[in-house]
Amino acid sequence: MTRVLVVDDENDIRGLVRELLERAGHDVVEAPDGNEGLRLFYAEHPDVVILDVSMPGLTGWEVLERIRELGETPVIMLTANADELDKVRGLRAGADDYITKPFGRQELLARVGAQLRRRPAGAQEPATYADGFVTIDFTQRSVRAGDAQVALTPLEFRLLAAFVRHPNQVLSQDQLIELAWGNAGAAERDQVKLYVGYLRRKLGTPPGAESPIETMRGFGYRYRPPAAR
Numbered sequence: 001m002t003r004v005l006v007v008d009d010e011n012d013i014r015g016l017v018r019e020l021l022e023r024a025g026h027d028v029v030e031a032p033d034g035n036e037g038l039r040l041f042y043a044e045h046p047d048v049v050i051l052d053v054s055m056p057g058l059t060g061w062e063v064l065e066r067i068r069e070l071g072e073t074p075v076i077m078l079t080a081n082a083d084e085l086d087k088v089r090g091l092r093a094g095a096d097d098y099i100t101k102p103f104g105r106q107e108l109l110a111r112v113g114a115q116l117r118r119r120p121a122g123a124q125e126p127a128t129y130a131d132g133f134v135t136i137d138f139t140q141r142s143v144r145a146g147d148a149q150v151a152l153t154p155l156e157f158r159l160l161a162a163f164v165r166h167p168n169q170v171l172s173q174d175q176l177i178e179l180a181w182g183n184a185g186a187a188e189r190d191q192v193k194l195y196v197g198y199l200r201r202k203l204g205t206p207p208g209a210e211s212p213i214e215t216m217r218g219f220g221y222r223y224r225p226p227a228a229r
Helices: 011-023 034-044 060-070 084-092 105-116 154-164 173-181 189-203
Strands: 003-007 027-031 048-052 075-079 097-100 128-130 134-137 142-145 148-150 213-216 220-223
Touching: 003 011, 003 034, 011 027, 011 105, 027 034, 034 048, 034 060, 048 060, 048 105, 060 075, 075 105, 097 105, 134 154, 142 189, 154 173, 154 189, 154 220, 173 189, 173 220, 189 213
Parallel strands: 003 027, 003 048, 048 075, 075 097
Antiparallel strands: 128 134, 134 142, 142 148, 213 220
16 A cells, blocks of 8 residues: 655645545545644655645745655645746656646546656666766766766656666657656646756756757657767
8 A cells, every 4th residue: 555645734635635545545644734744754654745835834845845855755746826837846846746726536646646656666777877978876866967966856867767768769758758757647748848958958968969868850859878988
């Protein structure tokens, strides 16, 4: 049974989310504020966190920051604000997904399920990756491009991992959504373009060359590993 931590100051919302998730077979723990949410996060080690943005005391942004200092537990932000910039802020801060209130039952369960499927149980990944430009330590979740350390959000890291695990292969936007977000319905295609752009800017380019992430117009993107110099 998977465990979901729900952090929201609205009793009705917490009760609704608990009911939906428990009916779907999940174990649920809940907190009415950010401080209690962090305490339960440390104590319960949830598989997924559903986190309200606007709360008294510690805000959802502050709780997310603390969670990201500890690891990559999937975090789904919950908010009444449908503004696109607010969503982008959450995703760039390390959130894995974003749900706007009011939300549908199937949407909530699908998004939680997508995060739980992101790394199948028992899945093994290589400890490191290196080409002529990019070096990745999957255990430490660290990335270097050339001689520079690169700070990536969890989503950007998964996107880069998808590229380097499929070198020289053209990946469609839907395939990248499946590999980095969790399933084909977990994100919009415009988000793929946005995050590929973020990743390119953060990695930079090898000396005298273009970005190893190529745009294949009408098809998707391809990672071409730079050769060692």
